[in-house]
Amino acid sequence: MNEKPWLVVNQVYKDFDQGKIKALRGVNLSVKKGEFVALEGPSGSGKSTLLHLIGGLEQPNQGEIRVGNFIVSEGKNLDHYRRQTVGFIFQLHNLLAHLNALENVLIPTIGSKTPLSQRRERARQLLIRVGLEKRLHYRPPQLSGGERQRVAVARAFINQPQLILADEPTGALDTQNSAAVLQLLKELQQEARTTIILVSHNPAVTAAAERKIKIIDGRIIEG
């Protein structure tokens, strides 16, 4: 069963500081729809940079990035792409401290044409799904680190994204919470056939993925 790749990174280069720092040096990567890929590599090897380029948060100096039919590297309509296609999960939960869990999950839906009641219900279901049915109206400072990261997972999934980009999502969590978040990610991925690219240098975390990709010095060494 050789499906054609859904996400393609083709000869991508990314420099910083006017070329003094070469973060990515010709990255090629193909990911199938619904695949769970782990990106590993030493610190400074370019993992986050690659994730940002795929998520349309930054533009490559050279090369092409395509997700589905959308050419991310053209740099157009990125807001819409980030909102509709991508769900980000960061190492730090990056929730808004003055909003409760439910409101935080709803943030990426603001401006959507779907009625608020429907979106609220979906946010509630997602929070229940991540085990926070008793924490819907808690604000981040009232939640534990693991609970916060689970809110962030729910937020990443709210717009039914086709692609989840997770940068060290368990980096700030203990082993137990870490395993719980990973388990959730896996389940949600399988339910909706979501593609996941997860960055981590923790082997226990990358073990959860279907495929591991190693990146060293801005180049990919398939594992």
Place this chain on the structure above:
Amino acid sequence: MRELLFLALKNLQRQKSRSLLTILGISIGIATIVALSALSQGAMASMERALQSNDFDFIVAKKGSADLILSYLKPKQVAKIKKTPGVDAIAEVLYWMAPVEKNPYFLLQGINRRGMKLALGEPSRGRWPQKDDEIMLGKLAAENLSLEVGDMLKIKEKNYRIVGIFATGVAFQDNGAVVLLKTAQQAQDLTETVNLVGVKVASGFSVNEVAEKIEQDLEGEVVAIVNLEDFESIDQGLKITQGFSWAISFLAVIIGAIGVMNTMIMSVWERVREIGILRALGWSRKEVILMILAEALWLGIAATITGSLLGLGATELLMQVPMISAFLQPLFNLSIFIQAAVVAGGVTLLGSLYPALKAAGFSPLEALRYE
């Protein structure tokens, strides 16, 4: 948009005291505008009423006088006015300020006996003064002093018998009193002088033509005030007051805008990271701008309400001073509050436009890296 407004409200609630202080800052400006507009509209309305309360077709005053009370007409001029063809009847008026009980600026009008009906209409009780020691009180003055027809009133060591009470609906008149012209002239050592002459034009004559004729015949020494615009053109006090209130309002608006800008810039810089998160989650620049502007909108709405209430309160307080309330009644109408809302909205939008554009300019990644 509803959710953006809700979020904006939540954002403002985070820094409660700062938001409240900003609202207070704008409110003071709004209150100033509300109070000054109400007072100047009240002044205009009472002047309009003053011009309409009598049967005059126009009044004649000395040209170039800064205020009617400083206009002096001589008997020769009065006689000329009276003889002008088309003039049916005239009333000669001399103002007289004298201390009465607690009010040091009680306003009396000396009017010639034949002019009284023309100037004031029929008395509501009693009759017009006919003798030197008779006086007719305005309705409000009678109420304030608790005096009735038949009572005595002492002004500058002289006793006057109250023979009538009148009501014109004009605050400064109804808070004052009327005596014979001669009485007012003698009391002020201004024999032969009047401040103004009210003219009634005979039927069949054009008011404007008669007014022009008088101005010509008196060789530019007098002006005929036919309507409120004419009045404004001679009343320097009104012009100065209006200019003054414009200047104060303008200053208040500028200070308000700077306050908003300061608040919003601070709050935007504190939220570089947060705004970056929103952008990473797919918010467009436009949505970020709208969120900041929505915050400004809330500030503007709150400032309109508190500013209007403050303005109402301030004028109410001012009206507790009898000396002021006798001359000036504020006039509140919808347009004042609409003006307040427009100014508050304008000020907050103006002040938040730059911060909003600034926030929209943050790149999501830079913002996410920002600590």
